[in-house]
Amino acid sequence: MTEERTWTAALVVIGDEILSGRTQDKNVAKVATWLNEQGIRLAEVRIVPDDLDRIGETVNALRATHDYLFTTGGIGPTHDDITVDAIAAAFGVPVIVHPQARAILEDYYRDRSSGLNPARLRMARTPQGAELLPNPYSGAPGIKMENVYILAGVPNIAASMLEALTGKLAGGRPVVSVTVGARAAESDVADMLRETEAAHPGVAIGSYPFFKDGGYGSNFVIRSEDGELAKSCGGALSERLREAGYEPVEGGI
Amino acid sequence: MTEERTWTAALVVIGDEILSGRTQDKNVAKVATWLNEQGIRLAEVRIVPDDLDRIGETVNALRATHDYLFTTGGIGPTHDDITVDAIAAAFGVPVIVHPQARAILEDYYRDRSSGLNPARLRMARTPQGAELLPNPYSGAPGIKMENVYILAGVPNIAASMLEALTGKLAGGRPVVSVTVGARAAESDVADMLRETEAAHPGVAIGSYPFFKDGGYGSNFVIRSEDGELAKSCGGALSERLREAGYEPVEGGI
Numbered sequence: 001m002t003e004e005r006t007w008t009a010a011l012v013v014i015g016d017e018i019l020s021g022r023t024q025d026k027n028v029a030k031v032a033t034w035l036n037e038q039g040i041r042l043a044e045v046r047i048v049p050d051d052l053d054r055i056g057e058t059v060n061a062l063r064a065t066h067d068y069l070f071t072t073g074g075i076g077p078t079h080d081d082i083t084v085d086a087i088a089a090a091f092g093v094p095v096i097v098h099p100q101a102r103a104i105l106e107d108y109y110r111d112r113s114s115g116l117n118p119a120r121l122r123m124a125r126t127p128q129g130a131e132l133l134p135n136p137y138s139g140a141p142g143i144k145m146e147n148v149y150i151l152a153g154v155p156n157i158a159a160s161m162l163e164a165l166t167g168k169l170a171g172g173r174p175v176v177s178v179t180v181g182a183r184a185a186e187s188d189v190a191d192m193l194r195e196t197e198a199a200h201p202g203v204a205i206g207s208y209p210f211f212k213d214g215g216y217g218s219n220f221v222i223r224s225e226d227g228e229l230a231k232s233c234g235g236a237l238s239e240r241l242r243e244a245g246y247e248p249v250e251g252g253i
Numbered sequence: 254m255t256e257e258r259t260w261t262a263a264l265v266v267i268g269d270e271i272l273s274g275r276t277q278d279k280n281v282a283k284v285a286t287w288l289n290e291q292g293i294r295l296a297e298v299r300i301v302p303d304d305l306d307r308i309g310e311t312v313n314a315l316r317a318t319h320d321y322l323f324t325t326g327g328i329g330p331t332h333d334d335i336t337v338d339a340i341a342a343a344f345g346v347p348v349i350v351h352p353q354a355r356a357i358l359e360d361y362y363r364d365r366s367s368g369l370n371p372a373r374l375r376m377a378r379t380p381q382g383a384e385l386l387p388n389p390y391s392g393a394p395g396i397k398m399e400n401v402y403i404l405a406g407v408p409n410i411a412a413s414m415l416e417a418l419t420g421k422l423a424g425g426r427p428v429v430s431v432t433v434g435a436r437a438a439e440s441d442v443a444d445m446l447r448e449t450e451a452a453h454p455g456v457a458i459g460s461y462p463f464f465k466d467g468g469y470g471s472n473f474v475i476r477s478e479d480g481e482l483a484k485s486c487g488g489a490l491s492e493r494l495r496e497a498g499y500e501p502v503e504g505g506i
Contacts, residue, residue, distance in 0.1 A: 016459055019295045021285030022430065022474060023461070025278070028300065032274030042272045044307075047281065047298035050459070054297075077440035078460040079447040119443030154462065177275065187330035190372030194332040206269055206303070207331040208276070209407065221275060 004225075007171045008043040009035050010062040014073035014083055015153055016050045026155040027072040034162045039171030040068060050074060055086035063148050068169065073153030075143070077119040087145060088127035098126040101141050108139030134164040176227035178234035179219050181249030182241045185209070186218040192240050193220060200233040202226055210253050219252035257478075260424045261296040262288050263315040267326035267336055268406055269303045279408040280325045287415045292424030293321060303327060308339035316401050321422065326406030328396070330372040340398060341380035351379040354394050361392030387417040429480035431487035432472050434502030435494045438462070439471040445493050446473060453486040455479055463506050472505035 011031050017023040025047070032042045043066060048054045055074075063069040074083030088095045101124035102116075109116045123140040126132070133142030133149065137160035143150040149165070151158045186193075186207045197205045203224040210217050220237060224230040238248065264284050270276040278300070285295045296319060301307045308327075316322040327336030341348045354377035355369075362369045376393035379385070386395030386402065390413035396403040402418070404411045439446075439460045450458045456477040463470050473490060477483040491501065 013298075016457065016476070017461060017474065018281065019285055019298070020428065020430065020476065021282045021287075021289060021295075024282045028271065029274045029277045032272055034274075036274060042274075043302065045266075045272070045298075045300035049296065050457075076460070076462070078443045079450065080457070080459050114441055117440065119440040122443075175273065177273065187370060187372040188367055190331045190375075197332065204269065204303075204333070206333050207329070208270060209329070221270065223269070223273065 004172045007040045007068075008066045009040050009068035009070060010043055010066045011045045012055070012058050012062065012069065012071045013045065013047040013153075014050065014055055014071055015047075016080075018047050018073075019049055027151075027153070027158050030155065030159055031070055031072070031151075031162065034166070035068075035070075036174050038166070038169050039174050040169065041175065050080050050082060052082055052086045052089065055083060056090035059087055059090045059148060063146070067147065069148045070151060071148065072151045072158050075123065075140070075150060075152055077122050081122065083150060084125050084127065084143065087148060087150065091127055091129075091145060093128040095125050096128045097121065097124050098130065098132065101126060101132055104132075104139060104141055133161050136160045136164055173225045175223050175225055176230045178222045178230045179252035180222065180234050180237050180241070181217060181219050181252030182246040183215060183217045183249060184241060184244075184246040185216055189218070189241065189244070189246070192237070192244070196233065196237045196240065200224075200229060200236070202229050203233045205233075205237070212253055217249055217253065219249075221252075257425045260293045260321075261319045262293050262321040262323060263296055263319045264298045265308070265311050265315065265322065265324045266298065266300040266406075267303065267308055267324055268300075269333075271300050271326075272302055280404075280406070280411050283408065283412055284323055284325070284415065287419070288323075289427050291419070291422050292427050293422065294428065303333050303335060305335055305339045305342065308336060309343035312340055312343045312401060316399070320400065322401045323404060324401065325404045325411050328376065328393070328403060328405055330375050334375065336403060337378050337380065337396065340396075340401065340403065344380055344382075344398060346381040348378050349381045350374065350377050351383065351385065354379065354385055357385075357392060357394060386414050389413045389417055426478045428476050428478055429483045431475045431483045432505035433475065433487050433490050433494070434470060434472050434505030436468060436470045436500040436502060437494060437497075438469055442471070442494065442497070442499070445490070445497070449486065449490045449493065453477075453482060453489070455482050456486045458486075458490070465506055470502055470506070472502075474505075 074081045130143045130145040137157045142161045206221040208219045327334045383396045383398040390410045395414045459474040461472045
């Protein structure tokens, strides 16, 4: 087995609506799952308010320390959409109207009422030097600035931008997860978990309790970049749980 | 009106299961809403992996820059629960078995199979010098270490710890939100939003598009620490939207 490097990404979720509790974020889990499929590990998420300086500082801190940085939110047509301005300032470049983005929006809004009005044209603004990311869902493109990928905040739009990026980023091996569920209190099998993890170098076992159908149980999640190793560790743990008399819950909950 | 200071908090969500995409976080929205009710602004969230150094660095960075720091996750009975160790190291103090926590757990597990076994006793460990936070839901307490509030990751347990803390933290005025919904594309009313915000110093207006019942619309969320100001701004915006011919959506979506 050759030693492979680990590719990492960070995600910055931009939006007062998340920090106020009004809106339940749905992008973290989606971006995380998609990144893993690309062989890239999501190493950190930060959720920051609609504030130029806070966005800029956070982007500069994280783009330097990860292979990729993704952002969601703040690229719409209204005054509270300031992500492009913040990231241009973070890179020390001006904001321009990107000719290709303008052409995409002219085409998209040609037959709609009020056409490409000034608010919609805001969505053609990018940091100077940026490239565009296709938005198959609703026209207005995402933006790539060096290793920073700027996505929409609306989950369906963010997902369509990721879909269009699938397979295009350099990455390593995905982490394979095997879930073993059992009607066991995690505190009753803590030693078994630690010993099983120790006996399988290269795996990490997470333990997550659940309450379902009137009874307690736990999901034990075995993660490894080596899929065969994860499977054999899952098999070993299932066997030990069965020997100890715990009822299995196939595939976990 | 007297000038009041703004109280801020940060939240650190600890857990590989969130960063892998396996588990959808539910604590951010809950903590955010609860903090606002206490008159404390959630200013930043960071999601970090189950890693001693990463947890420690993050806690030290954020506890110094906010009035309060909350953490969720990693205080259970298994080997992957390392939050207490990480935070003790961050404070430069040893981990102890807290006598009062031990007594709570002895009582809680007295009549249960295997009683207070070594794994469960792990949940009595705290950084030296910490106080306990009541857990009305499932016994094992949360932990307060100076301005750091260490909560469970399981949403029901975290919520019960917050419930028990209600009204006990110093804070300012809650931010009042007024939502105005309309069958309007946000890009058609961007000028109206900016002008209405500018005419009401002390409010921030956020604009969030939706697609529902076969049609587009937007929620305009007006936030202010001055509830009367938020309401009058909401009234003014509703009036302008009605004059411009947009169908209202009462209370937003």
